[in-house]
Amino acid sequence: MANTQAMTTSFMGELMTATHNFGTAPVRGTSATDSFKAALYLTTATYNASTTAYSATGEVSGTNYTAGGVAVTFGTPPTATNSSTTAGVAFVTPSASITYTPVTLATAFDAVLIYNSTQSNKAVSVHTFGSQTITAGTFTLTMPANTTAAALLRIATT
Amino acid sequence: MAMVTTTKGEMDESLLEKKEGSVDNDNEYTTWVEYWLDGELVHRSAHVALKKNVSSAVEAASFN
Numbered sequence: 001m002a003n004t005q006a007m008t009t010s011f012m013g014e015l016m017t018a019t020h021n022f023g024t025a026p027v028r029g030t031s032a033t034d035s036f037k038a039a040l041y042l043t044t045a046t047y048n049a050s051t052t053a054y055s056a057t058g059e060v061s062g063t064n065y066t067a068g069g070v071a072v073t074f075g076t077p078p079t080a081t082n083s084s085t086t087a088g089v090a091f092v093t094p095s096a097s098i099t100y101t102p103v104t105l106a107t108a109f110d111a112v113l114i115y116n117s118t119q120s121n122k123a124v125s126v127h128t129f130g131s132q133t134i135t136a137g138t139f140t141l142t143m144p145a146n147t148t149a150a151a152l153l154r155i156a157t158t
Numbered sequence: 159m160a161m162v163t164t165t166k167g168e169m170d171e172s173l174l175e176k177k178e179g180s181v182d183n184d185n186e187y188t189t190w191v192e193y194w195l196d197g198e199l200v201h202r203s204a205h206v207a208l209k210k211n212v213s214s215a216v217e218a219a220s221f222n
Contacts, residue, residue, distance in 0.1 A: 007218040091211075102163050129186045129206045136165045137191075137203030144208055154213040 009088025012155045013080025016090055026119055033077075034118035038098045038141070039069035041111040047126045054113060054121035062134075063104040072098055072114055081148055087158075091151030094143045101138035108133055112141060125153060162193050164200035169193075174200065185210045 014020055018028065037054070041047050045058025056067050075095030082088040098112070108131045114124040132139065144150040160171040174193040181188040186206050193201040 005218055005220060007216050012216065104165070125212045127208055127212065129208065130181050130188055132188075132190075132204045132206070133202060134204060135192075135199050135202040136163050137201050138205075139203065140205045142205065142207040144211060150209075150211060152208065152211050154211050156213055156215055158215045158217050 004085045006086045007088075007157045009080045009082045009090065009157070012088060012090035012157070013078050015155060016078035016092055016153075033074065034116050036072040036074060036094075036114055036124065037069050037117045037121075038072045039067075039113045039115070040065070040100070040105070040109045040139075041113060043108045043110045043131050045111065047111055047113055049126070051113065051123045051126060053123050054115040054117075060105045060107065060109045062106055063102075063136075065100060065103050065105060068117070069112075070098060070100060076146060079146070079148075079151075083148070087156070089148045089154055089156040091146065091148060091154045093146035093150075093152040095146075097143060098141040099138060100134070100140075102136060103134050103139060104136055105132075105134045105139070127152075162201055164193060164195070166195070166200055169195070169200070 039054055040060040041058050042060055059067060072094050073096045074092060078090055078092040080090040110131045111126055111128045113126050116122045116124060143152055161168045162171050174195055177192040179190050186209055188204060188206045190204040192199060
């Protein structure tokens with residue numbers, strides 16, 4: 001037997017459920033799952049890793065699109081899986097497609113911001129895709145499989 | 159007969175010109191459909207399947 005230096009995989013999974021707090025954090029009034037939303041952004045916007053929260057700046061607008069976007073459903077809790085004694089991955093994926101319908105979004109957009117609407121609209125992730133417009137139609141974002149390799153959000157040890 | 163939601167209301171698909179396309183790359187698989195009426199775009203829908211996730215790497219530092 002030997003000890004092995006590693007970030008524990010359980011810790012990574014618990015980061016996704018706000019179990020650990022190394023600094024000042026929001027007071028959580030409940031242990032319930034937070035609510036998340038998805039907002040679409042124009043190709044001219046500049047959302048990226050430095051984005052800290054949802055903003056209406058650069059957001060799409062059009063018929064039947066409500067500022068702030070639509071709800072994102074995380075029906076399956078985060079999973080944390082060891083791949084070896086030194087490596088693991090925690091992951092989570094929305095359990096349903098994100099759909100905007102029927103909308104008209106005449107100005108080209110190419111990104112979606114997923115953010116936590118329970119915690120002051122704090123940003124989670126930005127995902128980009130080819131430029132789109134929608135005319136009296138439906139825009140759907142289908143999620144990847146909720147697996148160690150494909151899940152939409154992953155935290156992994158190197 | 160199939161009906162299509164358009165900028166001019168619900169219309170019979172047979173009255174419209176239909177165009178379809180797709181994009182398949184490392185980041186996404188996207189399909190789109192357009193309906194045109196007399197040279198005017200009256201409906202466009204798109205379906206994007208995201209392939210690439212966002213991933214963060216973490217590491218436990220060594221003392222030596």
